[in-house]
Amino acid sequence: MQNKKLILLVFLMLAASFLLHSCAWFRRPEAERQPLPRTNEQKDMQQQERQQTQDMRRQTPQVQPNDQPRTDTMDLAERISKIATGVDGVDRSVVVVISNMALIGVTLEREETSQAGDEALKKEVARRVEAEEPSIVNAYVSANPDIVKQLQDISSGITRGEPISTFFDQITDVLRRMKAESGNGGKD
Numbered sequence: 001m002q003n004k005k006l007i008l009l010v011f012l013m014l015a016a017s018f019l020l021h022s023c024a025w026f027r028r029p030e031a032e033r034q035p036l037p038r039t040n041e042q043k044d045m046q047q048q049e050r051q052q053t054q055d056m057r058r059q060t061p062q063v064q065p066n067d068q069p070r071t072d073t074m075d076l077a078e079r080i081s082k083i084a085t086g087v088d089g090v091d092r093s094v095v096v097v098i099s100n101m102a103l104i105g106v107t108l109e110r111e112e113t114s115q116a117g118d119e120a121l122k123k124e125v126a127r128r129v130e131a132e133e134p135s136i137v138n139a140y141v142s143a144n145p146d147i148v149k150q151l152q153d154i155s156s157g158i159t160r161g162e163p164i165s166t167f168f169d170q171i172t173d174v175l176r177r178m179k180a181e182s183g184n185g186g187k188d
Helices: 002-025 040-058 073-087 110-116 118-132 146-161 164-182
Strands: 090-098 100-110 138-142
Touching: 002 073, 073 090, 073 100, 073 118, 073 146, 090 118, 090 146, 090 164, 100 118, 100 146, 100 164, 118 138, 138 164
Parallel strands: 100 138
Antiparallel strands: 090 100
16 A cells, blocks of 8 residues: 555656646747848938947047146156167167067167167167156167057057057067067067
8 A cells, every 4th residue: 555655646746747847848939039120211310320439530620629638548658758869870760669668669770780789779779768767667669660550550540539449450460479579578
């Protein structure tokens, strides 16, 4: 008798669990909500709005207004540029500052380059920048004309008010090339 009751109880539990789980198998998924179809007038209006927005972006110059203060990073880049051009043999420089790192492109004077050597001048620029600007931990210097051109493009864009994130890929490429160029990042 005890055995029959136990078997009946197990059977009832299995039947109940089967019924509960089988309901989940037969549930229908909810229908996806589809947006209402748009009329041609609505599509035309959206397209015109997009076109107007694009036209406004093209016409609006991306120049920083005179009354808007320059950022600290721009001032720091200008100070670093002055330090770099203060090194004998450096004719011009362009600087892009990212956090505590400075990417410096230099144009060297031919006479000084032949006397002091290209690598020595770049190391001197990096040493002076790191010594005179305590916020700069790493100064990477290159005299490669391609890198200098890329740095000028990035610097010009930042000056126009474009966010630095716009140039992330270019900055990554420049930094990779500067590190590879000197083997040790342009520093001792």
